[in-house]
Amino acid sequence: MGREVGVYVHIPFxxxxxxxxxFYSTTLLDLRHQYATAVATEAQDRISEGxxxxxxxxxxxxxxxxxTEDIALVLNTILSRSCIEPIEITLEANPGDLDIDKLRELRRLGIxxxxxxxxxxNDEMLxxxxxxxxxxxxxxAVAMAKAAGFDNISIDLMYALPGQTIDDWKQQIYEALRLGVQHISAYCLSYEPNTVFGKLLASGLLSETDDETANRMADVLAETLTANGFVHYEVSNFALPNYESRHNSSYWTNVPYIGLGAGAHSYDGATRSWNINDVNRYISDSLAHCLQPERETLTDDDKRMEQIMLGLRTSKGIELSAVDKEKAYDYVRRGLLTLDNNRVIATRKGIHILNRIIEDLI
Ligand code: SF4
Structure with missing residues (x-):
């Protein structure tokens, strides 16, 4: 038996x-069934038996x-190639797509x-x-998921939304805690140039939350969730003990993964590859068994930089030996990094400027 892998299935609809x-996605929902067939074909072609x-x-x-039958087609194809029972099968979902029957079927499939x-x-904010x-x-959606038998539920939240106050954000956190879920991911809104918000920001019709408020929101989140038993195991991720996302954790710990679907990335421990980011081309190429992913081979330096970038985002941090010791000690003196057992870990204060620290250390 070879090294364990994760499988990521990209659904760009x-x-x-x-x-x-x-993110790249399309609203051409009529292509869904063909797309699922193409992904199942890719799984058959790329995941060897065992x-x-x-x-x-x-x-x-x-x-x-x-x-659900299209999800079943893809999932059963992957499971038919695997020699071990996967211990974690995650599906991202939007609340409006879920009803109790669909949730029961998803659970029955093994998700x-x-x-x-x-x-x-906050309805107005949504x-x-x-x-x-x-x-x-x-x-x-959360109540129905529980009723359908899901006992490992994660929710995504966003903060620093336009016009959001710290009090509003606190309400969101308390409400999330009341739901009784096992995992919470929370992301600070960023204004990307090619989005509606990016354009509104550029034309002065929206204003960005200032850094001080956004940092305070991140601190309130971490303080409240950790006081309620959650482990802050990655910058944006909190879990009750033993409910960390195993799939996402494997990205941070150099486990190989196979990415299926348009635009999906794969990593085999040495090479990164990615499929074409065009649903129509992906479908026709995959069904004709001639997908031609682009590839790049990672140098030792690329791998070291990636290890720093991903590792410093986690509560396990990185080996001190992976970075310039003097620089790391300087950050420790300033309270931005901490040292534990020869590992360097970002403090809550350090997380506020993590990108700058990472840039300096790589
Ligand atoms: S954030 Fe909205 S547009 Fe983007 S992938 Fe999710 S549902 Fe689609």
Whole structure:
């Protein structure tokens, strides 16, 4: 049996586009079935029989817009190639796509972890950022998922939204805690140039939350969730003990992964490759068994930089020997990094300027 791998399945469909999002996705939902067939074909072609697949992650886009039979087609193809029972199968979902019957079917298929994109429980805010669900649907989605037998549920939240106050953000955190989920991911809104929000910002019609407020929001989040038993195991991720996302953790610990679908990236420990980012071309190439992913071979220096970039985002940090010791000690003296057992770990204060620290250390 070879080295264990993770499998990422990219589902690039969205019913509509959120105003802040710059991920590649398409609203051509009529292509969903063909796309699922193409992904199953790619799985058949690329995952050799007996591969020890440890985690499977359906991400997007919006995987929950797929029909359940199409999810089954892809999932069963992957499982038929794997020689071990995957211990974690995650599906990202939008609250508005879920009902109790669909959730029960997903659970029956073997999906044992849901990641629900809630973002906010404030209806006005949800509308402002272009989400298509409301707060009640979000609450119901979690309640239905529990009723359908899911006991490993993650929700996504966003902060530093336009016009959001620290008090509003606190309400979102308390509401998330009341749901009784096992995992919370929270992201600071960023204004990407090619998004509706990016353009509104550039034309002066929106203003960005100032750094001090955004940092305070990040601190309130970390303080409140850790006081309620969550482990802050990665900059944007919090989990009750033993509920860390195994799939995402494997990205941070150099585990190889196979990415299926348009634009999906793969990594085999030495080479990174990625599929064409065009749904129509992907479908025709995959069905004709002639996908031609682009590739790059990572040098030792690339791998070292990646290790620093990803490792410093986690609560395990990185080996002191991986970076310039003098620089690391200087950050420790300034309270931005801490040393534990010869590992360098970002402090809460350090997380506020983590990108600058990483840039300096690599
Ligand atoms: S945030 Fe998610 S649902 Fe919204 S457009 Fe982006 S990928 Fe689609």
């Amino acid at each position: 969205c019913v509509s586009r959120c105003k802040y999002c710059d 591969t020890p697949v440890r985690t499977i992650y359906f991400g997007g886009g919006t995987p929950s817009v797929l029909l 044992n972890r849901l990641s629900i994109g809630i973002q906010s429980f 509308q402002r950022i272009g989400r298509r669900h409301n707060a009640d649907e979000a609450r119901q």
